[in-house]
Amino acid sequence: xxxxFNINGQAQIVDIDGNTPLLWVVRxxxxxxxxxxxxxxxACGACTLxxxxxSIRSCSYPVKFVEGKEVVTLExxxxxxxxxxxQQAWIEEVVPQCGYCQPGFMMATAALxxxxxxxxxxDIDENIMNICRCGTYYRMRKAIHRAAAxxxxxx
Numbered sequence: 481x482x483x484x485f486n487i488n489g490q491a492q493i494v495d496i497d498g499n500t501p502l503l504w505v506v507r508x509x510x511x512x513x514x515x516x517x518x519x520x521x522x523a524c525g526a527c528t529l530x531x532x533x534x535s536i537r538s539c540s541y542p543v544k545f546v547e548g549k550e551v552v553t554l555e556x557x558x559x560x561x562x563x564x565x566x567q568q569a570w571i572e573e574v575v576p577q578c579g580y581c582q583p584g585f586m587m588a589t590a591a592l593x594x595x596x597x598x599x600x601x602x603d604i605d606e607n608i609m610n611i612c613r614c615g616t617y618y619r620m621r622k623a624i625h626r627a628a629a630x631x632x633x634x635x
Contacts, residue, residue, distance in 0.1 A: 485546040487512070488556025498544030502536075503527045505543045506553060514554035514583045518611075525610030528584035529553055535591035554583040557590060565634060566590045569627035577614035585610050589624050598628050 481498040484491070487510060494509055506512050506529065515538060518526030522537035529538045530552040531545070557564040563571070566589045576582045585608065592599060592607045599607070604624055612620070 481544065483543055483547050485549050485551055487551040488553060494543065496543060499542045501539050502529065502531075502541045502543045502546060502551070503538040506538060506551075512553050512555050516580055516583055518581065518584070523611070524581065525584040525588060526581045528587040528610065530587060530591055533591065533594060535588050552587075554587060557586065564590060565630035566593070566623075566627040568630055569623040573619050573623040573626055575616055575619045575623045577612075577616050581610060581612045581614075585612070585620055589620075589627060592624070593628055593631055597631065599624060 482493055482495050484493045494505055506515050515529060516526040518524035520539050522540040527537055527539040528535055532549050558567060566586045570586060588608050588610055596603050604621055
């Protein structure tokens with residue numbers, strides 16, 4: 481099945497079984513390795529991407545559903561060599577420990593900040609459902625608030 485979509489601003493056509501998880505198309509066909517495989521059950525969030533601005537778990541999202549849509553991965557979050565506010569905040573707050581889950585957290589955060597530019601702790605708790613085995617939640621919460629401030633300053 482031929483599926484046409486944009487990924488990180490570039491048109492793509494893949495010829496693949498439409499039920500193939502988007503994660504494997506992104507990683508294995510398009511060779512964008514920032515998105516990680518965690519659980520394969522849409523539970524952990526390591527595979528989080530944006531499809532038309534919505535945060536989705538790509539490990540259980542069939543590629544056929546991106547036909548004609550815009551997909552953004554961690555590699556496409558920054559623009560013109562400048563870090564996205566979320567990426568900058570993650571650096572400033574020294575968030576990662578092992579770092580494996582962090583791309584998913586950053587993508588979930590970027591989507592959250594588009595909907596709620598100044599999230600409260602409650603907003604974060606209710607919207608960021610990813611899992612971090614290292615327990616860097618406190619640093620991530622600080623980084624989410626920092627990203628909101630950076631985004632506001634850049635506006």
